[in-house]
Amino acid sequence: MASNRIPIRVKPMLATLVAEPVDTPGWIYEEKYDGYRILAYKEGSSVRLLSRNDNDRTETFPGVAAAVAALPDRTLLLDGEVVVFDAEGVSRFQLLQRGGAHAYAVFDCLWRNGKDLRRLPLEARRAEVAAALGRRSRKTLFVSRLLAKDGLAAYADAQRRGFEGLVAKDGASPYEERRSTKWLKVKVHQEDEFVIGGYTPPRGARSHLGALLLGAHAKGKLLYVGKVGTGFSEKTLAELSRTLAPLVRAKPAFVNPPREKGAVWLEPALVAQISYQELTADGKLRQPVFLGIRDDKAARSVRMPVAASPAKK
Numbered sequence: 001m002a003s004n005r006i007p008i009r010v011k012p013m014l015a016t017l018v019a020e021p022v023d024t025p026g027w028i029y030e031e032k033y034d035g036y037r038i039l040a041y042k043e044g045s046s047v048r049l050l051s052r053n054d055n056d057r058t059e060t061f062p063g064v065a066a067a068v069a070a071l072p073d074r075t076l077l078l079d080g081e082v083v084v085f086d087a088e089g090v091s092r093f094q095l096l097q098r099g100g101a102h103a104y105a106v107f108d109c110l111w112r113n114g115k116d117l118r119r120l121p122l123e124a125r126r127a128e129v130a131a132a133l134g135r136r137s138r139k140t141l142f143v144s145r146l147l148a149k150d151g152l153a154a155y156a157d158a159q160r161r162g163f164e165g166l167v168a169k170d171g172a173s174p175y176e177e178r179r180s181t182k183w184l185k186v187k188v189h190q191e192d193e194f195v196i197g198g199y200t201p202p203r204g205a206r207s208h209l210g211a212l213l214l215g216a217h218a219k220g221k222l223l224y225v226g227k228v229g230t231g232f233s234e235k236t237l238a239e240l241s242r243t244l245a246p247l248v249r250a251k252p253a254f255v256n257p258p259r260e261k262g263a264v265w266l267e268p269a270l271v272a273q274i275s276y277q278e279l280t281a282d283g284k285l286r287q288p289v290f291l292g293i294r295d296d297k298a299a300r301s302v303r304m305p306v307a308a309s310p311a312k313k
Helices: 062-069 093-097 122-136 151-161 234-247
Strands: 014-017 027-032 036-043 046-051 075-083 103-112 141-143 165-170 179-187 191-199 212-218 221-228 264-275 289-293
Touching (some): 027 151, 046 062, 062 075, 062 141, 122 141, 151 165, 191 221, 212 264, 234 264
Antiparallel strands (some): 036 046, 036 075, 165 179, 191 212
8 A cells, every 4th residue: 555654854945046137048937936935745634834944834824735635646745935915916925924815836846646756857847746736726726937938038027027036947957955056046126034133222102112123144244234114013013022022132143233222132033024125335225124024044044135236126
C-alpha cells in the first residue's frame, strides 16, 4: 500500500534581488506576489502549511488548507505565496495583515504521489503544478501568473499593472534549497523588510508610540536607516505597544543611532514591512509607510536593500 507520508522537509528556494530587469533566453517571468511564502504539505487527508522559517500557518489560513486538502493527489508538496488581492487584482501585504479572502498562488511542485520532483527542471515542475490543481485552479488556489516571455516586456507589464515586481526564473533549473541566482527578483516599486530597533514617544493626540526606528544589516552591523510614523491605525499602535514592551533595552543596537529625544531602544528582534520612495545615497529612507509586521522572517536576515536604478523607478 502506498504511503501517505512525504519523507522530506524542504527549505524554500529564495530569489536574488537585482536592480535591473533581465531578459534571458529560456527564462520565465512571474508576477511577484506581496504576501506570505508558504510550503503546503498534503499527506493523505492531512495538510500542513509552513512558513519560510518553519512556523505552522495551517490555522492562520484555513481556507487555503481546505483547498489543498480537496486536491485529488495522495501526496503533494507545493510552494507558493498566500496573498490577498485588492479590487484591481494586485496583491497587497497590508490587506493580508487585516485578514480578508486568502488565496494561494502556487509556483512550484516539489513532491507528487511518492515522487521527489526537486531535480526536475522548473518548467516540468510548473507542469506538475497545473496537473495537480487541474480545474480547481480558482480564486483560493491557482497557478502563479506568468508575464510576457520577453523580460523587458514583462517588467513593463508589471509596471503597468501596479505589481510589486517580478521574479525571473531559469526554466531549466532544479529546485535549490538556498538563495540562488537561478531565480532573480526585480522590484517595480520599493518595498522591503527592516529591523525595528526602537521607537519615539507619542506626541499630540497620538497614543502608545510615535515612530518606529528602523535598521538593516550591512557587514555584520545594524545600521539606522530612518523612522516611520505613517501607516498605523489606533489598533495597530496598541498592538505594537504590547508586542514591543518585552524588547526594551538600555542602549541602542544601531551602530549609528539617531539623536531622538526620549527614544525607547529595543532588542532588534522584530521585522517590519515598509513601503518607501527611495533609499538615499546616505542610506536613509524617503517617505516610508508602515505596512505590517513580518513574523515569518528573522531579523538577522534583513540586509540593506539593493538600490533601484533611478531610470527604473
